[in-house]
Amino acid sequence: MTAVLLHDYASRAAESRPDATALAMDDERMTYAELDRLSGRLAAQLVDAGCRPGDRVGLLVPKRPSAIVAIHGVLRAGGVYVPLDAESPPQRLGRIVTSAEPRLLLAVPEAAERLDALADTMALPPVWSVETDAIAGARVRSERTRADWDVDAPPPDVRIAPHEAAHLLFTSGSTGEPKGVVITHGMVTAFVDWAVGYFGTRASDRISGHPPLHFDLSTFDIYATFKAGAELHLVPPTLSVDPSALAALIRDRELTQWFSVPSALTYMAKFDAVGQDDFPALERLLWCGEVLPTPVLAKWMRKLPHVTFTNLYGPTEATIASSYHTVPEVPRDETEPVPIGVPCAGEELLVLDEQLQPTPDGEIGDLYIAGVGLSPGYWRDAEKTRAAFLADPRPGEAGRIYRTGDLARLDGDGRFHFLGRADSQxxxxxxxxxxxxxxxxxxxxxxxxxxxxxxxxxxxxxxxxxxxxxxxxxxxxxxxxxxxxxxxxxxxxxxxxxxxxxxxxxxxxxxxxxxxxxxxxxxxxxxxxxxxx
Amino acid sequence: MSGGDLTPRIVELIADVLQVEVPTPETDLIDAGLIDSLALVSLIGEIEHEFAFLLPLDDFDLDRFRTAEQIAAFVAASAAADGVGTPAA
Structure with missing residues (x-):
């Protein structure tokens, strides 16, 4: 059997459940069959235009179904997608695009102004529109639109290895230069395999897509949903400032899983947007990315006694999350932070001192991660990679460990606790x-x-x-x-x-x-x- | 006293708290990208301090909180309903 690549999930669902909804947002719905057909056609045109395995393709497409088509088109062509934050100023965006060196940019007509501004700072590669309308900026015009790429053609027969890159995600860098984290197919499938098993994700699930696509948490939503053949409900970015609209979306879409950064949960709680025993369809509520204040968690848990609450922890460099803690009951002591828990399958958390020796149990140290989630490193930056990814110091271990920059301790029950940062992040x-x-x-x-x-x-x-x-x-x-x-x-x-x-x-x-x-x-x-x- | 009378104080508060210059009292601060969720919560906290009462947030309608003028009207109406009387401008 050939190894699984990220886009295989959607293709398999298209075979087994072609008419099932893959994506929903506002009034739009897209079935697995449509997603498969459109992404296959886009992939064929990308290959036709010279896109080769390992080539980067930048995405200036807001979160919506066509963005998911674009992602799958790039992956099926063997390419590496680079999601770009359209809200980022042109100056910063320009540095990211320069670093990624994409062969092509996939964008939407509304991005014309941003593309024009970007073209002032650098020479842009060819731009295609993922929509029917062309991109018609003063300087930047799309070479192809959907009318050109959405034409009958067999999907390309490109297979790459799971250890090869699927996407590059850029995060803030301390010297002012954003740094790209290389994420491979295998890193994400390892997490998705664990998560779908642990959470029991199934085809009847309706799952939220809240984080923006340039955020690594979004890859959990997309690929775990598609592996299960379930429905991904993309949360329109405009809702993020409207607490009652966010709550209404969970209620009206009958979502079974909600996953977001803690601030979205804190925001809804602050405005009392959640009623007692609200969201009867909701089964799981997960968060990741930072600390959810315990009083906020307790408030949510009292409101929704039928829901399971899980804290996920992990940096982008170790893929989505590396540890988890399902909260067994409403916290009695609301001054006690929620643990980051125990490692996900195939991952290890280590608390080490400055000599890379384990700290005695219960003592604070630097938190390192080892295992299947580790990135090969930073994009074209061997120096930063060497500084953050070290050889595993334990006798008999040949792998690498990643220095998170977080401080942690291990408690007597084998659970890890986050205690802040060791640096200025x-x-x-x-x-x-x-x-x-x-x-x-x-x-x-x-x-x-x-x-x-x-x-x-x-x-x-x-x-x-x-x-x-x-x-x-x-x-x-x-x-x-x-x-x-x-x-x-x-x-x-x-x-x-x-x-x-x-x-x-x-x-x-x-x-x-x-x-x-x-x-x-x-x-x-x-x-x-x-x-x- | 109408909400319009509080508008200059709200504009001043937004500048003071968020360091955001309000282009006009009718500018949609959210659509213009001048205020996001975090800024909104900070602003509500500061309004509550400034006017010394709690805004009713359980039935919060974002569409009544998009412009400086709307915020002023909301604060005036909430203060009246709260029984603290109309805040002095």
Whole structure:
């Protein structure tokens, strides 16, 4: 039997259940037969246009059924898809596209303006429209549209090996340069195999697709749903700011599984969008990406006693998630964080000290991951790969371990607990953000003489708040600086709190005193609250 | 006193709390990408501090919270319903 590749799930479902719904969003539905036919035709045209195994294809397609067609078209051509965040400023997008070096970009007509702006920063490869309408920008025009590629042709007979790349996902990099994580077919199928077995996913499931496609959590939704031959209900991005609409979608679509970053759950809870015993069809609620505050979890669990709640943990470099913890009952102590649990099948979590020796049980150390989920490394960056992926130090182990940068401890029951970060990376709305990337974007603003960005823990909804202090030449008020920064960074990276100072606090070594800055922001917030109360 | 009277204070609060300049009181702040879910929650928290009462969120309708003008009207109506009277402008 040949090894399974990611797009085989949908093809197999198309054989066994051609008329079953694969995808639903708003009023649109797409069956497995249609998904299979369209993606096969797109793949044939991609190969015809010179796309070869290993070639990258960029996707500037918002989350919708045609994006899933595009993903499968690229995979069936043996290609590597690179989902691009259309909300990201052209400057940042340009760096990602330059690094990925795609043979082709698949896009939608609405992306014309973004493509034009991108074309100002770099030479673009050919652009195709995944929709019927052409892309007609001032500078960028689509070479082909759906009318050209949706023509009868046998799907290409391309088979690659499971250890080869399926997609590249770019995350925030500490030096200001986004870094690409190489994700292979085998990494994802290993997780999907475990997840479909553990959660008992079946063809009658209706599963949410909440994370954006440039987020690795989306690959769990897509491929686990298709492996089970179930329905994937894509959550329109516009709903993310509307708590009652999100809840209505879970209710009206009779979703059986909801999976999102914690902030979406916190948001719905904050607005009391969930009723007692709401969502009768819902069986499982999963979250990943950052810590879900225990009081919020307890609130959800009391509202939905018929639902199973599972915390998933893991960085993109180790594929979707590497450990899980199903919460057995409503937490009695709401000050106790939820454990990140035990490893998924084929994965290992290790808590090590600075000499890469195991810490005694119960003691804090650096968290490393080993096993089937590990990425081959960062795209075209051997140095960063060597720094993060190390040879397994244990005697007799020939594999590698990945340094997560997280701190953890192992409890007496064999469960792991997350205890924060060892570096300056923070999580906000599930996004990994390197504060260094924000600092380098701020430093690039001409009038900024000196700056520092710190994460400050805040009570309640936000978790960690991004705070920026700066010294400017002349008059530069925070709103103007924020507007300037928005041309370089996506909105989720923009600082929430600002301080314009005459000089930054320094420690004895002349370095920026970050703890002192954090205290200032904390005091500033308390002062303002106090003044208003 | 109508909600319109609170609009300048809401505009000021948005600038102060979120460092976002409100183009006009009628601008849809969500469609314009100036406010996302996190900013919305921060803003609600600050409004509650500023006006010293809790906004009724259990029946929250986003379409009444898209512009500075709408937010001002919502705050005025909620304050009246809450019995704290209309906040002084």
């Amino acid at each position: 923070i999580k906000s709305r599930g996004y990994r953000i390197e504060l260094g990337e924000i600092e380098s974007a701020l430093s690039a603003v001409a009038a900024v003489r000196e700056c520092a960005v710190v994460g400050v823990e805040v009570e309640g909804f936000e978790g960690v708040s991004i705070c920026a202090a700066y010294v400017a030449d002349g008059d530069l008020a925070p709103p103007a600086l924020r507007r300037e920064l928005a041309t370089a960074l996506p909105s989720y990276m923009l600082p929430a709190r600002w301080l314009a100072l005459d000089s930054l606090p320094k420690n004895q070594n002349g370095k920026i005193d970050r703890p002192a800055l954090r205290e200032r922001f904390t005091a500033e917030t308390a002062r303002r609250r106090g003044a208003r109360a």
